[in-house]
Structure formats: structure tokens, C-alpha cells
Amino acid sequence: MASGFESSIQRGCDFIHDFSCSPCEENGFNTEAHHYCTQCTKYYCQNCVSKHNGLYQKHAVLSRKDVKKWEAAPGVTDSLERCGMHPGEALKLVCGDHDQLCCYVCVAVGHRQCSKIQHIPDVAKGVQRNIEFQQIPKKIAEVQKQFEKMKEARLKNTTSLKKTRAAISDEIKTIRKRINEILDKIEKTTLQELDGMIAELEKKLKKDIETCDKMTIELQNMIAAFQTKAKSSESKSYIAYRKSQNMISQANDHLRGIAAIECYNVTFQANNLIEELLSAVKTFGANEEQTVMTKQRKDPLSDPNHVFSVSEYKEYNVKMSDDVYKCSISGVCELPSGEFVIADCNNWKVKLLDKEYRVIDHCDIPEYPWDVCHIDGNEVAVCVNSELHFINASKGKLVTTRKISFTHDCYAAAHHGGQLYISSGTALYVYTMSGQKVKMLYEDKSGYRTVDQCAISNDGEIIYITNYSKHQLITLDNNGNRLALLTDPDMKQPSGVHATPTGHVFVCCHGSDTVLQVDKDGKKKFATLARKEDVLNRPRDLFFSSSSSSLIVGGVKDTLLVIKLI
Template sequence: MASKFESSIQRGCDFIHDFVCSPCEEDRLNTEAQYFCNQCTKYYCVNCVPVHNKLFKRHSVLDRKDVKKWAAAPGTVDVLERCERHPGEALKLICGDHDQLCCHVCVAVDHRLCSSIQHIPDVARDIRKDPGFRQLPQQVAVLRKQIEDMKNDRKKNSSLLRKTRTAIVDEIKAIRKMINGILDKMEKTTVQELDRLVTDQEMSIKKDMESCTQMHDELKNIIDDIQSKDSSGEPPLYIGFKKCEEKIKQGKEILQNMSSVVKYDLTFRKHNGIEDNLSSMKTFGVLNESNVYCKQPLISLFPRDHVFATKDYKEYNVKMSSDKDTCDIEGMCELPGGEIVITDSNNMTVKLLDQEYRVVDHCDVPRCPLDVCHIGGNEVAVCVNNDYNDTHELHFINIIKGKLVTTRKLSFSHKCYGATHHGNNLYISSDTALYVYTMTGKLVKTLNVFTMTGWRIKKRYKDKSGGDTVARIAISNDGKTIYITNYSYNELITLDNLGNKLATFTDPDLGRPTGVHVTTAGHVFVCCYDSDTVLQVDKDGKTKLATLARKQDGVYKPRALFFSSRSSSLIVGGLKDTLLVLNVR
């Protein structure tokens, strides 16, 4: 009776197992398998495996420790379609809420509350025509090449580290040799000083002994003379008496002087500072571990000629309670750790965002912060202009323990609207010209972009020369190509690094271009203030490849944008309290 009750519970059990015992399944029982036989290609529970082992003693049976080696039984699940979490189940569904492939077990356990569960055959129609699918082999090839290059770079880095260690050890030994030399010299000097003092003391002792000997002999001689004159009459005795009194007086004075020095002696007291300083120093110097970061991740999943498409977009609020006005995001850049730095000109502040685009710190600036560029590590440079007192500066800000700290400033005689950094140079735009400076603020050269296009502008617009012909700038990863937004005349200008114009791009969607960004792989993006658009332009700066977002997508008066290779997203900011994050493919 008990057996029948137990079987009925087992049959009615709704537990979902990754592998079900094959014999039990044939008897319509739902029992979790704990063993697998490669020869039988069947699964066995703890009750069935003894029977199998008795019948097939030479078969190889794998237990749960080797579950990764379990093969799927014929006609069950192909390796590609097998669920990694539940190897006995096939991937049949996709959760749209989490963009995750699922088997029936996944859905039952983890996605029961999700609203967008679709059957894979339904969403897989025409997959061969999907641009992303067609580019998959090229993307994998590019990524594998980049991974191999990274591996080789790390191998070279390891060899360099060993060479660095040898050089540092040599330096430590040199320091030790120098210290030994200093100690030898100190020892020699101290012993010489000791010898000098001992010599001086011995000279004093010798002089005292000589004085004692002389006075002793003189007293003996004079008393002997007096005693020998005892029969010569009183005058000689009187003379001897007086001379003897004088010698006695001299002798007492000598003893009196000598008695002031009871004993000649020397002592030695070491300098405690030597021992204290040496004992407080555990090493010969400070060893610092440093990681050299690049401005952006060098790895890109997208080949250089990839045309992007927008998958979806989200908005993130960056307005603080202390902000008195609508945010006006003029500049942005990404740090190696994934944090974002943005400038808000309306509220005169620089804001630090975490990877979830939440404001975690901010610092105020005297007036109107505009563009911001990444210098290296956790350092950025912010363009700050005060037209009231004609002050134009570049503020260098470091992120130290999650806080924005201004470390130094550079001042310019011209406006400082846009900035970018490449190699050891700073590129500063000022409406009509592009200046190249060293990191210390020394002018290298000036590229007068307006002059290069001025003849056409004057002909077309007569007196409307000047304006914001050099708004924002971006430089290719190799430093050979410079992209400039010409705000006043709706153009994207492309130059070489000598200032020669390579291309001028115009388009109906290019209305008042402001922010421009180029990725390490060479993808060029532009945002436009008047047309409320975000564009992708080819690397030569001649052709529009795609319009990625418009006003209806949430773009409003954009001024700055940045492509994050880390998250494959395009971040856009403008005259709005929110950042628009476009997820692209």
C-alpha cells in the first residue's frame, strides 16, 4: 500500500529536472538522474544504476562530478541549442524583458513573471537577412584578432616587467652600496675624531707627569742642598729655607691645578637618529604599482566600416536638487572605470556620474563650463569661459576617491570652447581657429580653419564672416584626422594633422552641428542643435551613413555626445535635464 502511494506521488511530482532517469521515464516516473552511461547513452537514478552496473559491468558510468562530460542521448538536444544552466533541456524560448535565451525550465524558475516570452522560431524568421547576423563572422574575426593582439601585448608586458624588476634590483643594490660607502666614511671620520681626542688627552697626561717629575726632582734637590749646608752657618740655611718655601708654593699650585682634573676620560654616545631612521625605513624606497590607461577601450566589437542602428533608448535624469536652472549639457567624456563626467553650463557645475548614470559628485566652476575631454587615468580637462571679465581657462580635474578635485589651470588669451587631447598635445577651439598647445600651455601652432574656407563663406554670406566656424573637435585614434563642427554654416570639416582640408560635409539633417566624437575604431558621430538629430558619418567625413535618432526619440537641442565601447551605447546630452542613451548594434 505504501509502495502504491509513493509511486502515485512520484508520478504526480511537478519537479523539473535537468536530466531524468531513462528507465524511470519509460515507467512514467519523474526521477532526477544522477548517473550517465556513455555506451547506453542513458541516464540513471540512484535506484536504477545498480541494476545497470550488474548487467553491464564493463560500461563506463559518469556521476554528477563529471556532468559536463555527459552527452545528450540520440535525438535529444544539440550542443548549440542546449541550455547551459539545464543541459538536458533545449533552448526554445526568448525572454524579451531580459533579452535572454531560455529553456522551459528557465521560464518556469526565473521568468515566470516576465511579460515578453516568445517562441524562438517566431523571432528567428529571416535571421539570415539580419545585418547583425551577416556581420557576425566579421565581428568574431575582428574580436579574435584583438584578443590575440591583447594576449601578445600582455606577454610583452610580462617580459618588460621582468626587465623592470632587474633594473630596480640594480638600483636597490646601488643604493645599498652608496649607504655602505656613507657608513664607511662615517666610521672612518668617527675613529679619526676618537684618535685625535685620545692624542690630546695623552698629551695633557704627559705634560702633567712631566711637571710632577720636575717639581719632585727640584724639591728633592733643594732639600738635599739645605741639609748639606747644615754646618756652613745660618745665612746659607736661610737662603735655602726661602727657596724651598717658594718651591713648595709652586708645587702646591701645580697640584691644585692638576687636581681640578681628577681623571682624563672619553665617552661615546651614538646618534639615535641613525638607528631610528633606519629602523623606521622598511625598504630603500616606495614601490608604486601603476596601470596605464588609454583614453578609451582599444577593443571595439564593430569593424571600422560598420553602420550602426539604434536598438532602443533610455533617458536618465542628471538634475540635482541644488540646480537652479534646466541642465545644459555642453560636454561629456568617459573614464577608464566607466564613470561619466559631464559639464552643465546653465548651473555652472561639473558632474560625475556612475555607470548607472547617477550623479555621485559635482564641483562648481566660476563661469560657464563648456567642453570636457579625458586626459588620462582619472584626469579630465574642462573649458571654462567668463565673457564678463574676458577670462578663458582650461581646468584640470582629477577624480580622487570618488571626488572631483581641481589640480591646476591653464589660461588663454582667446576663447576656450572645445578641447581634446592626443599624445602630448591639447587641441583648443575658439570659434574661428584651432590651437595646438603642449600640456604645460605652450603654443605649438594655430590652424585658422575660417581662413581655409573663408573665400566661399564671404562670397555666399558677404558680411557674415566669422561666427562659430570651429565649435567642437575630435581626433582619430592615430592622430592623423581632425573633425570639426562648423556650427554657423552647418558643416562638418575634416582636416589632416597639418591643417589641410580633406572634406566638407553638409546634409539636411546637419542643422547647427555641435558635438562630434570619433571612436578608437574610427566611427564618427555628430549631434546637431537645430535639427535635433544624431548622425553617423563615414571616416572620411564625406557621407552620412545613418541618422540614429531624432526629436521624436528624445533628442532635444543636443550639444555633446560620446560613444561608450564598454556598453555599446551612444550617450547624448543637451538643453535637457536628462541624458539620452542609445543602445546600438
Template sequence: MASNFESIQMGCDFIHDFACSACEEDGLNTEAQHFCNQCTKYYCNNCVPVHNKLYKRHAVLDRKDVKKWAAAPGTVEVLEICERHPGEALKLVCGDHDQLCCHMCVAVDHRQCFSIQHIQDIAKDIHKDPEFRQLPQRVAELRTHLEDMKNDRKKNGASLKKTRAVIVGEIKAIRKKINDILDKMETTTIQDLDRLVADQELSIKKDMDACTLMHDELKSIMDAIPNKESSDKPPLYIGFRKCKEKIKQANEILQNISKIVKYKITFRKNDGIEENLATMAKFGDINESNVFTKKTLPLFSQDHVFDSQGYHEYSVEMCSDKNRCDIEGVCELPGGEIVISDYSNCKVKLLDQQYRVADHCDVPEYPFDVCHIGGNEVAVCVNFRDDRRELHFINMTKGKLVTTRKLCFMHRSYGVAHHGNKLYISSNTALYIYTMSGKNIKKLYEDKSGGNTVQRIAISNDGKTVFITNFSNNQLITLDNLGNKLATFTDHYLRGPHGPATTAGHVFVCYFDSDTILQVDKDGKKKLATLARKQDGVLSPKALFFSSRTSSLFVCGSKDTLLVISLR
């Protein structure tokens, strides 16, 4: 009897996204729960057993694979279904709200809108839309970025496990020096560590799951878009609009995930643990040390040419300064703080994320270049004629700059860069490589044709390329990591190259005498763009730093200000 079926008469108001094809032939309106690809028909739970008995080799999809269902003739394509009103087809666009609409959407939510158009009318030239033509490439790139983000998080998870092993080993080494009273302390400390690792791994899993889900959704919607130019235009337009929304969601997911570049855990031993054992509860503090980004940036290709979007100046002058600031070096810490070296006032200054001077530490003589070493540590070149030739290591601890150690050299130290646990030090005519403990590895390059032929240096992200500014001969020199010269860049109109900066294949250089900032190609052979000049606030620039957190270029020189150039 009909009452045994989960169906109602066709004349009722029930609307299903997919109706059972067999029931429709009997004048019934029953929601389909299955779809056969070979028959291209839909079946409810009551009809599908009959179909399966007749066609045992047919592949039948159930509701969990509904996105793979194809539309039978006379039904609404999956792509065209209104998400708010399943069963209704998307036929209209509201220009006032920039939304795809079905007739019910218009009747309920857009009755007062004036810009309602038929998709059929505005989708005619969709194939000619440049943005539509770029859609496959944009989706492919986004899916690649999502997959890369997922892989990075996977590697991060493995790194956390290795970090845990290192820290536990450190804990065990301490444990051997003391007696059985440490059992409780060991347990407490490792529990703290495991809790943080578990929290970090959970965060990583959530990031990976989010990337996987969005990756699959982008693929699914691209698979649903017809790829033939002869296809009906409305489905193409609808797919285009839905894909744009997914792209927006994917970018938001990447932005939220990328705020933390890397999950990290550190361990710091309690000093005097043997002497003060009785007063301590655990071996040391297990702390998270996540690397945050200020915001998510566009993923620029290596051949991307930057465009300046704005120039802002921030004062770096302090009340205690006796002279006009002369900034020789600048770099950024993982938390967004900026460290600059003020030559004329013999100070290393700390700027907060709003570029305000938050702290400083004095150095005995004139500070030159500064570079980030790792964590919150920087290295600063300090010289005074021929008497002082040093590299000072300064750490930011609780918002304060503290000098922790120094290295002494037999030559001057004007430029410094760090890569792969090696220090690259320039002496104005030669470039040396040292270990972190100050042992000289080798002289990588030398040029005695002038007094300032090896001024400042920058290392590519992969460590394979070294960029040197030759101030005496107005050149930007490119070396490989063996010291072989690869390229020499000059510009007839520009004088006094200073402070190169590199990031992810992009190279920047400033010109002291010409008050100019350039972008140069990754091989150091040709100019790509002029990013700033004197009229933009550039005055005798000496130091550059590109912030991947904010897509900004920090410019310092003979001014009391830090110039921040926003790039796109």
C-alpha cells in the first residue's frame, strides 16, 4: 500500500533536492537517497532494492557521496542548487547584495532590492571574463598552498616530537646528578611537556584538517564546473561565483593558520638546581615559543615585482640621545619587534610593533650592522678605529635588551649576516665566515680595489647566494656560497650602494648618495623596480630589512626616523 512508502502526493508542498525517479513515474514525491550513474536516475530507500536486484553490476551512490551525484534530465544540477532552499534552482543575481538567488530568496530576502537580474542574461559572456579564465589557475595555486601548509604542519609535528626527545634527554642528564627526590620533579616536568606537546599537536591536526577540507571542497566545485565552452552559461557563472566564495574562505583559512608560522616548545633549565633542589618542584619551565605572523601576506613568486603602496615615518629618537640618530643596521624579531643600531649615540634600540622605542642598551663604541640570529637574539658589529673589532650578541628578555657575550676579530666588522649556524662578517674589503663560537672558517671573498669594496652583505634563504654592496665602485656583487662571482649589477645614475636585503628570492638594495631604493632580480643582474626616492622620505639610506610579516621594507639612515614602505 502507498502508506508503506515514505512518500506523499506530488501535489503537496514538500520540495526535495533530489526526488526518486521511480516514484515520480507513479505520481509520488519521495526524496531520493541513492543515485545510479549508469541509469542516471535517483532512488528512494524503497525503490533501490528493486533496482539493485535487476542491475547487480551498477554502481549506486548513497547520500554520503551526494556531491558526486549527476543531475538527470529535467532536474537541477548540483552546482545550481540554492543552498538556502534545496530543490530550488539559482536563476537570479541580486546586485544590491552581490548574491546568487533563487526565486524564494528574492521573495523572502530581496523584495526591496532594485538590482535583480537573470543569470541567463548576465552569464552570456562568462567565458570572456579574465577572472573566470584565471579561475582554474587560482584554484590550483590555492590547493597547492593548502597542501603545502598541511605538509608544513606535518613536518612541524615531527619536529615537535624530536624537540620533546631532546628536552627529555636534557632532563635525564640533569637527573643523573641528583638523588631519588627528583622522581616527582621529573614526572611533573614531563607531564607539563606532554600537555603542551599534545596541545600543539591538536592545533596542528586542526590546521591540517582545515587545509584538507578546503582543498577537497575546491577540487569538488572545480570538478562540478563544466569544462566545455559549449556548456550552458548559467552553470558556469554559478560555479564561478561559488568558487569565488570558496577562494575567499580558503584565503581566510590560510590567513588564520599562517598567523602561527611554526609551533615550537623550548626548555630552560633552572639555574642552581643541585643546590636548591629541595625548594624546587620541577626541573624547569616548559614554555610554548610559537612563531607568529602579524598578518597573512600574498604568496609572491620569485619573479614578482613589488609596488610601493605607502610610506610612513616613525621617530626613533630618545630624550637621552646626544646626537642626531645615524642608523646603521635594522632587523626584526619573531614577535614583530624591531632592533636598530644607532651609530652616533652608541646605542642599540628596541622598537615595539607600533615602531615606538621601547628599550635600548648602550654599546662601548660605534655600532654598525645588526642581524637576527635566532629566537630573540641579534648580533651587532661594534668598532672603534683599529682598537675595537667586535661582534656583540644581544638578547631581548621580557622586553629588555641585554648583552650576553661578544666575539673579537683581527679585522674590522662592519657587515654581518647569519645562515646555517655560520656568521658572515665583512671587513670593508673582505668577507669572512666564522662559527658561532668565533672560529674562523675561511675568507670567502676579497677585493682590494678600494677602501669599501665589501660593505654590507645579505644571504639568500637557501644559503646558496651571497649579495655584497661594493660602495667604492657602485656595484652590487652576487657570489655563490664558494665565493665565486656570479654577477655584477651597476646603474649609471645611482651611487653609494648600501645595505642589501633578501627574502624568498627577492633582492633589495639602497643607494646612500642617490637617496634611492631598488628591487633587483634574484640573480642580481638587473633592476626590476624603483621603490622609493628622496621625495618619498629616503635620505642617505644605510640599512634595509624586508618584513615578511607585514610585507614592508624598513629603511634606516642619517635621520631620526624609521621609514616603513608598504609593498604589494
């Protein structure tokens, strides 16, 4: 046993007892207890129990055979004095090396080598006169008060959440009411068109019925006249004969005109676009948890006005052994798993990269893959001439699942809110996921690749378009109205554009060999983050990975450039 322990427990051995004699322990001896008094709630050895019994003859004293009752007896081990590591043991010692209260088991198991083991009665001498000891109740009361305040704040927060839930519920009902009003208006317009069509057809039917009635009467009169004139002179009979022939001819003309249309009917062709658009929408809006933190340092990734700087440039080889030509990376996107999918238009391939940007799989494409965009989950879409090919990336493999064909070129694609934004090179179209055209959002036929690539803000309100031929970044609202037009000496033939969920916007420029950061309104350049001397070569597309705070840039090169931002 360590010397400190021996000095504090005089003449005591280092045996570990289940229960130690209370009077012996108070006098510095380590003696095993064989009895327990339920009235005194103390333990006694053979010597001490004799003295106890002489003084307290009516106390109930339990022997070792009733040791289970010792542990169950009230006051045997006060919770304050019980060891946290060994709940059946009382705290008797202090380890000065670890500044830790210990029971005998603690010392035997984890503190045998410690030099500052002391008996609690020795350390506790004079503690009640200690100022810190005297302030403990006050400090506990203060902490308790803080917890009470915290509880009150949490209760208020609970109430406010219920009110927030009610307010959001009312807002959702208002949205639902507006949608119902829109649907009611659509229904009313559709029924008005139907009523107008039915009324027009009923008018034609009425006219045919009137013609039938009129001709029936005229034919009846002609029969009566013919029969009367047929019995008179031949001249009158001849006149009746000729008029009857004319009447029959006219009647047959009317019949042919009416009979040409066997039946008037109306059919209804449902507009599936409404149902399809509503089906693509999962909720009325996004419920976002907002946690207010105290003294929280501002995260640059969450600040759309943060201007990034570069901490390092690093290249990663993406050329495969069977690639015939130099790589030309025309599209880059990231999967939720952290893997990347890139389009290599020179080698007609779509490549899957792991988190370290190593090629782990690929699939061949029949034509030039111009762009790639993430759809949802493990699904991406690749632009191939006038088609959009959907590819699933799962378990390290790429599998083509389906494709959509368009009547125009499919040069670039973006996905937002269950809709596809397709660039034809001179126009931007909006399509459903099944390939049904919703509208043409924007068009510029004044040059070549005036509508190159596009990016959508996280809320879907802003759309960024690169105008390759006129060296411009165009910013639109979601109705196609132009909000801003940006030019800059470092912006020559802009190709790729990317908008992060928090509002940062990045552009890579094929002609000036630059990567730029612009403000979320698309009105000014924040910074030029890379140039040709920073190993750029004809950049075509880029993607910002929030997980690594890095820009992944692809161009006419066998390597990807990864720019670490801070």
C-alpha cells in the first residue's frame, strides 16, 4: 500500500472489507464489521459490538447471516456517501493524485499506485469552517435558480411552439384556400367553355329540327295539292308534277345536309399537367428548425455575402486507361454519399468518382455528354444531344434507367422542385419529370450559346444563366424576367455556373481561364478565385462541395482541379 495511505489509516491493513466497523474507522482502524445496528445505522466488529450491546440492550443488531438486510436497511448507505462506481460501497477515502472520492474497492482496483490516498475524516477536519464550504448552499441555490429559469424559458418555448404550429397551420389553410380558389376558377372556366360548346351544338340541333318540321308540312301540302291537280286538266297535272319534283329535290338536299352529321357529341381531354405538377409537390412549404445559439460564431458557409479566399489548389487524375482522347470534363455534380459524377465529353463517358476523386466506375454514352446534374438520391441526368439520360449510381456502379427526348437540343440541365430546367443553347425550357413541356422560360437567338448553363437558387426564386458568346452572367426571376446582367474583364466565355443552398454563386469561364465568385443577386463580382497560372485549363463546369468547402472544377484536362476555400 502507498505510504500516504498507511499514514492516514493507522495500524490498518490493506484488506478490502464489504463493511468496515464504524467506531474503528472513526479512530483510524480498518476493521471488518460483523454486526449492524438498525437503530444506530452503524457497523460493528466483534469488540465494538460488545460495548454497543452493553449500552443499548434494546437495539436490534443484525449478524452476518442477515447481511442482505444490512444493504436493505434505511440509512445503511446514504446516497450522498455512496460510491458512484460501486453503489454498494461507501465513500471512505480521497485520492489526492486524481482529486477523487473513493471507496475501498476503487482504491484496490484503480488507485493502488497513487501516493496521496487519505482517509476522509483526516481530510475533512475543519471543513465546516471553510468559506467555500459555507458558500456551497448558496451556490447550489444559484444553480438551482438557473435551472428553474431555464425550465420556465423552456415552458415558454413549448407554448410558443404550439402558437407557431397554429400560425403555420393557419398559413397552410390559407394557401390551401388560395389553391382551391384557383381550382374553382379553372373549373368555372372549363364549365363555361363546355356550356358554350353545348349551347352552340343545341342551336344547330334546333335548326335541324325546325327544318325537318318545315319540310314535313310542305311535303304534306304538296301531296294534297298533287292529288287534287292530278284529277284536273293535263296542264295543271304537269305543273303539279314539276313542282313536286322540285320539292322532292329540295327535301333530299336538306336530308343530305342534316344526315352528313350523324350525331353531335362532346369529349373531354383532361389536362394532366395540373395533377402531375401537384403530385410532384410533397408539402406546402419547408418546415425549418431554427436553433438560436448564444455567442455563436458566424459560419462563412451560411453567410451568402462571405467572400471566399483560397487555401490550396490540388489536382486529381480522372483519365482512364482506355480513354482515347484527353479528358474534357463538361459536367460535375455530387451525390449525397459524397461521391461525384462527371461527364467526359471527349471520351463519351460518364464517370463515377469516390470521395478521394478516384474513378471507380463508368458508363459509355452514345454521343457527347454535355452536362450532368443531380436529380434526387442516387439519380443523375446527363444531357446527350436532344435527349436526357437518367443514370442511377448505387453501390459503386452506374446504371442507365430511362431517357427523355426533346424537339430541341439538350445542352445543359438543372433540377429544382420536381421540375427540369433544360437549356437548348438559345432558350431555357421548363419540363416535368416525365418530359412534358411546361413553358419556355427565356430565349435569346442573337448568338451562339446565349443560354449555356443554368443554376437555380435554393428557394427557386432566382435563375442564373451563362451567356457564352456575349461574355455575360444573366440573372432571372422564376417567371423569366431579367433581374441583372453581369460582365467583367475576367469573365470571357462563361460556361459553368453553380449556386449553393446558402446563396453563394460561382462561375467558371472557358475563355479567360478563370473561376469567379459573384454575389447572390448576380450584380457584381466578389472575387477571382483561380486563373490559368493556378493550373486551370479551359474550365467548363464546376461544383461546390459544402462537406469539404471545396470547388471541384472540370475542364479540358486529364485532371480535376479541387480548390479549397476558406
